[in-house]
Amino acid sequence: MGILDQVQMWSSLAPNHPAHISDGSVVTYAELEQNSNRLAAYLSISLPDDYSPIAVVGHKEPEMLVAFLAAVKSGHPYIPIDDSTPTQRKEWIIKMTQVSICLTVSKIRDLLAEEVVEKTAFLPRKIEPDDPWYIIFTSGSTGSG
Numbered sequence: 125m126g127i128l129d130q131v132q133m134w135s136s137l138a139p140n141h142p143a144h145i146s147d148g149s150v151v152t153y154a155e156l157e158q159n160s161n162r163l164a165a166y167l168s169i170s171l172p173d174d175y176s177p178i179a180v181v182g183h184k185e186p187e188m189l190v191a192f193l194a195a196v197k198s199g200h201p202y203i204p205i206d207d208s209t210p211t212q213r214k215e216w217i218i219k220m221t222q223v224s225i226c227l228t229v230s231k232i233r234d235l236l237a238e239e240v241v242e243k244t245a246f247l248p249r250k251i252e253p254d255d256p257w258y259i260i261f262t263s264g265s266t267g268s269g
Contacts, residue, residue, distance in 0.1 A: 128248065131157055131193065144186045151186040156193070159236055163194035164248065166235055171224050175199045177259055179218055179226040183207045187232040192258070197248035200224065201256040217261055 125133070131153060134141065139154035151159075167178065178200045180191040188204065195202035203221055205214055218226055251257075 126251075128193065128197065128251075131160070144189050146184045146186060149186055151189070156186075156190060159190045160193035160197060161248075162236060163190055163232065164197035167194060167198040167200065167225070168249070171198070171200070174224055176224045177201045177203050177221050179203045179205055179221070179223040181205045181207060181209075181214065181226060182229040185229045187229045187236075190236075191227050191232055196251065196257050199249035199251070199255070201259050203259045203261070205261075221259060 131143070134143070135153040135157035140152050142150050143153040143156040144151045178191070178195045180188055180195070180202050182188045183206060192202050192204070203217065203223065205217060209217075
């Protein structure tokens with residue numbers, strides 16, 4: 125059973141149980157499933173037939189996890205970029221990977237607050253075994269690009 129299946133299962137079995145806790149912010153399994161589905165629906169509508177990477181900029185906020193799951197559910201690998209990453213490096217990563225959308229924590233919050241993000245059920249894209257889930261860049265401190 126994969127992570128997407130587990131989140132969905134726990135959202136049914138223990139919807140009010142914390143799935144993510146960071147700096148006093150708590151997201152339940154039900155909220156994680158619902159919000160990732162809503163954001164995935166937005167991504168699918170905004171980027172039909174486009175499965176290029178999505179950059180997600182933040183730190184340890186729950187919105188980061190919501191965006192990671194939403195990206196995968198909508199058929200996009202995600203690229204986590206920490207807030208503390210220098211601007212020039214962020215720009216280089218975004219340019220190099222040709223991301224479709226760059227989501228920040230505040231953008232995710234705004235999208236989830238808007239009525240434009242459907243509150244209806246979302247059917248995730250079928251994920252194939254060879255589909256990429258994420259793209260990771262090291263800090264660059266190893267001396268390589």
